[in-house]
Amino acid sequence: MAYIDWSSELSVGVNLFDEQHKKLVGIINKLYDAMKEGKGRNVLGEIFNELIEYTKFHFKAEEEVFLKYDYPGYSEQQREHSKLTKEVMDLKDKYDKGNIFITVEMLSFLKDWLSHHILEVDKKYGPYLKQKGIS
Numbered sequence: 001m002a003y004i005d006w007s008s009e010l011s012v013g014v015n016l017f018d019e020q021h022k023k024l025v026g027i028i029n030k031l032y033d034a035m036k037e038g039k040g041r042n043v044l045g046e047i048f049n050e051l052i053e054y055t056k057f058h059f060k061a062e063e064e065v066f067l068k069y070d071y072p073g074y075s076e077q078q079r080e081h082s083k084l085t086k087e088v089m090d091l092k093d094k095y096d097k098g099n100i101f102i103t104v105e106m107l108s109f110l111k112d113w114l115s116h117h118i119l120e121v122d123k124k125y126g127p128y129l130k131q132k133g134i135s
Protein backbone atom coordinates (compact mmCIF):
# COMPACT_ATOMS: atom_id res chain seq x y z
CA MET A 1 0.00 0.00 0.00
CA ALA A 2 1.16 3.47 -0.79
CA TYR A 3 1.95 5.83 2.03
CA ILE A 4 -0.21 8.59 0.54
CA ASP A 5 -3.14 7.72 -1.68
CA TRP A 6 -4.18 10.15 -4.34
CA SER A 7 -7.92 10.79 -4.32
CA SER A 8 -10.21 13.30 -6.01
CA GLU A 9 -10.36 15.19 -2.70
CA LEU A 10 -6.83 16.32 -3.50
CA SER A 11 -7.81 17.75 -6.87
CA VAL A 12 -7.38 21.51 -7.25
CA GLY A 13 -9.41 21.52 -10.47
CA VAL A 14 -6.47 22.24 -12.76
CA ASN A 15 -5.22 19.18 -14.61
CA LEU A 16 -1.61 20.22 -15.05
CA PHE A 17 -1.20 20.95 -11.34
CA ASP A 18 -3.07 17.82 -10.28
CA GLU A 19 -0.54 15.86 -12.33
CA GLN A 20 2.36 17.69 -10.67
CA HIS A 21 0.87 17.11 -7.21
CA LYS A 22 0.53 13.41 -8.07
CA LYS A 23 4.22 13.38 -8.91
CA LEU A 24 5.02 14.90 -5.48
CA VAL A 25 2.84 12.24 -3.84
CA GLY A 26 4.75 9.65 -5.87
CA ILE A 27 8.16 10.87 -4.69
CA ILE A 28 7.11 10.84 -1.02
CA ASN A 29 5.74 7.31 -1.52
CA LYS A 30 9.04 6.29 -3.11
CA LEU A 31 10.89 7.66 -0.09
CA TYR A 32 8.61 5.68 2.19
CA ASP A 33 9.10 2.46 0.19
CA ALA A 34 12.87 2.92 0.13
CA MET A 35 12.89 3.46 3.89
CA LYS A 36 10.79 0.33 4.42
CA GLU A 37 13.11 -1.70 2.20
CA GLY A 38 16.03 -0.53 4.32
CA LYS A 39 17.77 1.28 1.49
CA GLY A 40 20.98 3.12 2.31
CA ARG A 41 21.78 6.76 2.73
CA ASN A 42 22.72 7.26 -0.93
CA VAL A 43 19.39 6.07 -2.26
CA LEU A 44 17.38 7.95 0.36
CA GLY A 45 19.39 11.13 -0.16
CA GLU A 46 18.81 10.94 -3.91
CA ILE A 47 15.06 10.62 -3.49
CA PHE A 48 15.12 13.49 -1.02
CA ASN A 49 16.94 15.64 -3.59
CA GLU A 50 14.46 14.62 -6.24
CA LEU A 51 11.68 15.84 -3.95
CA ILE A 52 13.40 19.19 -3.43
CA GLU A 53 14.09 19.67 -7.14
CA TYR A 54 10.57 18.74 -8.18
CA THR A 55 9.07 20.95 -5.47
CA LYS A 56 11.00 23.94 -6.81
CA PHE A 57 9.95 23.12 -10.37
CA HIS A 58 6.30 22.78 -9.34
CA PHE A 59 6.17 26.02 -7.33
CA LYS A 60 7.78 27.90 -10.20
CA ALA A 61 5.24 26.46 -12.65
CA GLU A 62 2.37 27.56 -10.39
CA GLU A 63 3.82 31.04 -9.93
CA GLU A 64 4.23 31.50 -13.68
CA VAL A 65 0.56 30.71 -14.24
CA PHE A 66 -0.50 33.01 -11.38
CA LEU A 67 1.45 35.88 -12.90
CA LYS A 68 0.15 35.23 -16.38
CA TYR A 69 -3.47 35.23 -15.21
CA ASP A 70 -3.15 37.97 -12.59
CA TYR A 71 -4.11 35.72 -9.72
CA PRO A 72 -4.81 38.00 -6.73
CA GLY A 73 -3.35 35.47 -4.26
CA TYR A 74 0.04 35.57 -5.99
CA SER A 75 2.08 37.11 -3.17
CA GLU A 76 0.44 34.93 -0.52
CA GLN A 77 1.26 31.87 -2.62
CA GLN A 78 4.81 33.07 -3.15
CA ARG A 79 5.31 33.46 0.60
CA GLU A 80 3.88 29.99 1.19
CA HIS A 81 6.13 28.53 -1.49
CA SER A 82 9.31 29.97 0.00
CA LYS A 83 8.25 28.79 3.45
CA LEU A 84 7.51 25.26 2.20
CA THR A 85 10.73 25.10 0.17
CA LYS A 86 12.72 26.13 3.22
CA GLU A 87 10.94 23.53 5.37
CA VAL A 88 11.75 20.67 3.02
CA MET A 89 15.36 21.83 2.64
CA ASP A 90 15.75 22.12 6.42
CA LEU A 91 14.42 18.61 6.78
CA LYS A 92 16.96 17.32 4.25
CA ASP A 93 19.66 19.17 6.15
CA LYS A 94 18.54 17.56 9.38
CA TYR A 95 18.62 14.19 7.66
CA ASP A 96 22.12 14.82 6.28
CA LYS A 97 23.46 15.77 9.69
CA GLY A 98 21.51 13.24 11.70
CA ASN A 99 21.26 9.49 11.74
CA ILE A 100 21.15 7.28 8.69
CA PHE A 101 17.46 6.59 8.84
CA ILE A 102 14.50 8.54 7.60
CA THR A 103 12.19 8.53 10.56
CA VAL A 104 8.45 8.04 10.78
CA GLU A 105 8.26 11.65 12.02
CA MET A 106 10.01 12.91 8.89
CA LEU A 107 7.60 11.06 6.64
CA SER A 108 4.60 12.20 8.58
CA PHE A 109 5.93 15.75 8.37
CA LEU A 110 6.16 15.44 4.58
CA LYS A 111 2.64 14.07 4.38
CA ASP A 112 1.28 17.05 6.34
CA TRP A 113 3.52 19.41 4.38
CA LEU A 114 2.03 18.26 1.08
CA SER A 115 -1.58 18.15 2.32
CA HIS A 116 -1.21 21.67 3.65
CA HIS A 117 0.11 22.88 0.30
CA ILE A 118 -2.64 21.22 -1.70
CA LEU A 119 -5.67 21.45 0.58
CA GLU A 120 -5.16 24.75 2.33
CA VAL A 121 -3.22 26.80 -0.19
CA ASP A 122 -3.71 25.48 -3.73
CA LYS A 123 -7.41 24.73 -3.41
CA LYS A 124 -7.94 28.49 -3.43
CA TYR A 125 -6.67 29.02 -6.97
CA GLY A 126 -8.85 26.35 -8.64
CA PRO A 127 -12.05 28.41 -9.04
CA TYR A 128 -10.13 31.51 -10.16
CA LEU A 129 -8.12 29.72 -12.83
CA LYS A 130 -11.16 27.77 -13.99
CA GLN A 131 -12.98 31.00 -14.55
CA LYS A 132 -10.03 32.08 -16.71
CA GLY A 133 -10.56 28.99 -18.83
CA ILE A 134 -7.78 26.81 -17.45
CA SER A 135 -8.58 23.26 -16.58
Ligand SMILES: [Fe+2]
Pocket residue numbers: 017021058062117118122
Ligand atom coordinates in the same frame (compact mmCIF):
# COMPACT_ATOMS: atom_id res chain seq x y z
FE1 LIG B 1 0.86 23.08 -5.81
